[in-house]
Amino acid sequence: MPMQTVKMVITGPFSAGKTEFIRSISEIDVVTTDEGISAVSAEYGTKEATTVAMDFGRITVDDDLVLYLFGTPGQRRFDFMWEILAEGMLGFVVMVDSAKPETFREAKSILETFRAYAPTPYVVAANKQDHPDAWAPEDLRIALRIEESVKLLPCIATDKESVKNVLLELLYSILEEMDT
Amino acid sequence: MPLKGNLADFSITQILNLINLAKKTGILHVYEPIVTDETIRDGTGQERKKVMPGEERATVAFRDGKLILATMGNQDGHLANVLQKAGKLNIQQARVIRERGKKYSDKALALMLINANYATQQDVVRSIKQYTLDIVYDLANWEQEPFVLDENAAPSPARITVPIDLQNVIMEIGRRKDGDEPGIELPNLDMALKFPEDPGEKFRRVHLSVEEWRVVSFINPNNSIRQIAKACNMTETEIRRVVYSLLNAGLVELMKPPTSKQPARAAAGGKSRSAAQPPITVKRSVVERLIAKIKET
Numbered sequence: 001m002p003m004q005t006v007k008m009v010i011t012g013p014f015s016a017g018k019t020e021f022i023r024s025i026s027e028i029d030v031v032t033t034d035e036g037i038s039a040v041s042a043e044y045g046t047k048e049a050t051t052v053a054m055d056f057g058r059i060t061v062d063d064d065l066v067l068y069l070f071g072t073p074g075q076r077r078f079d080f081m082w083e084i085l086a087e088g089m090l091g092f093v094v095m096v097d098s099a100k101p102e103t104f105r106e107a108k109s110i111l112e113t114f115r116a117y118a119p120t121p122y123v124v125a126a127n128k129q130d131h132p133d134a135w136a137p138e139d140l141r142i143a144l145r146i147e148e149s150v151k152l153l154p155c156i157a158t159d160k161e162s163v164k165n166v167l168l169e170l171l172y173s174i175l176e177e178m179d180t
Numbered sequence: 181m182p183l184k185g186n187l188a189d190f191s192i193t194q195i196l197n198l199i200n201l202a203k204k205t206g207i208l209h210v211y212e213p214i215v216t217d218e219t220i221r222d223g224t225g226q227e228r229k230k231v232m233p234g235e236e237r238a239t240v241a242f243r244d245g246k247l248i249l250a251t252m253g254n255q256d257g258h259l260a261n262v263l264q265k266a267g268k269l270n271i272q273q274a275r276v277i278r279e280r281g282k283k284y285s286d287k288a289l290a291l292m293l294i295n296a297n298y299a300t301q302q303d304v305v306r307s308i309k310q311y312t313l314d315i316v317y318d319l320a321n322w323e324q325e326p327f328v329l330d331e332n333a334a335p336s337p338a339r340i341t342v343p344i345d346l347q348n349v350i351m352e353i354g355r356r357k358d359g360d361e362p363g364i365e366l367p368n369l370d371m372a373l374k375f376p377e378d379p380g381e382k383f384r385r386v387h388l389s390v391e392e393w394r395v396v397s398f399i400n401p402n403n404s405i406r407q408i409a410k411a412c413n414m415t416e417t418e419i420r421r422v423v424y425s426l427l428n429a430g431l432v433e434l435m436k437p438p439t440s441k442q443p444a445r446a447a448a449g450g451k452s453r454s455a456a457q458p459p460i461t462v463k464r465s466v467v468e469r470l471i472a473k474i475k476e477t
């Protein structure tokens with residue numbers, strides 16, 4: 001039997017915790033981050049399009065099934081990458097930094113953009129719940145206008161159990177979608 | 181967890197919407213903005229100057245999702261000032277009452293004024309309501325002030341509070357704004373509108389303008405906002421403003437119109453992969469294996 005790979009996309013605004021999320025669960029090191037790239041391209045004026053890096057993690061289920069997690073490059077000038085990443089994804093997670101209301105508008109905009117790419121299930125992760133200024137998930141739901149039918153989960157991306165919970169809830173939503 | 185933010189990112193209208201829907205109790209503190217040299221980044225990675233809270237400029241109190249009291253700057257909301265502003269007391273009378281009535285609560289003072297025939301109970305209630313609303317409408321023009329919502333805090337029990345429905349306040353703020361509110365999330369005109377689960381409850385106490393009622397009367401999953409605008413003879417800016425207010429007042433919700441369930445992809449050159457593609461292409465067993473693996477990871 002040929003090996004099957006499935007893909008999930010972790011998206012969200014700049015600094016929402018996408019890299020951290022993938023790092024917490026991936027069995028391989030997550031080496032690249034977009035911050036490094038943008039700093040380099042700004043400094044040396046290099047052609048940005050040729051060197052877009054993104055986060056990339058892997059979970060091997062067994063010899064014939066592998067799950068890949070892709071983090072989207074956070075800056076808007078890379079958003080041509082989003083559609084490519086979105087193609088064929090099983091589902092996606094929208095990460096939100098719960099302690100940074102200055103990023104909520106962008107979070108909502110990214111959510112809508114991804115939703116338009118593909119009708120796949122998704123969940124919203126109210127990340128950085130350990131931060132003293134974090135907004136509660138139920139307040140974020142209203143602030144971002146997330147429908148009741150969409151899961152909005154508290155998350156601490158540095159905590160593996162929390163990351164597992166978000167991915168599991170997304171997978172449960174995918175199962176439910178299959179039932180309908 | 182305190183709700184902290186800046187009005188540049190989360191407007192008064194959005195705050196009122198949150199308080200209304202979550203039926204919150206607490207006091208909103210709004211501060212003078214102090215722009216620092218420190219930079220922060222917004223969600224797109226853009227740098228901007230960090231704004232820190234300076235002196236407190238206004239407070240707005242809420243109980244169970246209703247507006248109950250507001251103060252601004254040196255207007256501390258003393259009953260004598262409130263009644264003077266409403267024209268129920270002249271400057272002289274207000275000053276005397278402020279000085280002599282220091283030891284009395286607003287409630288005790290109100291009783292004395294009513295008994296002395298200076299004002300009726302209705303005058304007192306109306307004046308406080310108007311005073312509170314004036315402050316909130318003023319506040320709605322602020323665009324860069326830091327705020328904190330101190331949840332479950334309550335104003336001094338000595339103060340008279342008048343509960344005001346927030347839906348009406350939100351609608352009125354929308355009517356007073358000309359042009360687009362900067363930074364608001366403008367509804368996509370191709371979306372349709374629907375009523376919330378409990379429209380009866382939500383519409384019961386709301387007062388809408390004729391124009392707003394007309395929009396509401398066209399709400400139907402088959403009508404896009406653009407079509408409603410056409411039917412009502414409204415410009416895009418006009419319909420956007422009305423829909424934005426209706427959304428924030430919790431009176432309508434956005435939904436995708438049935439024809440565009442599969443999103444149109446004009447930008448991608450008409451090539452429509454997702455429309456042809458079923459939402460999920462893997463087998464159930466694959467998802468179940470993924471679940472088992474992540475559980476044991």
Ligand SMILES: Nc1nc2c(ncn2[C@@H]2O[C@H](COP(=O)(O)OP(=O)(O)O)[C@@H](O)[C@H]2O)c(=O)[nH]1
Nearest residue numbers: 014015016017018019020074127128156157158
């Ligand atoms: N306290 C806390 N910090 C977090 C959490 N998730 C991410 N961070 C930190 O937030 C910053 C941005 O995270 P990163 O994963 O690089 O964001 P990205 O731009 O979305 O990839 C880093 O300093 C992370 O260590 C979290 O749940 N709690």
Ligand SMILES: [Mg+2]
Nearest residue numbers: 018019033034
């Ligand atoms: Mg990153």
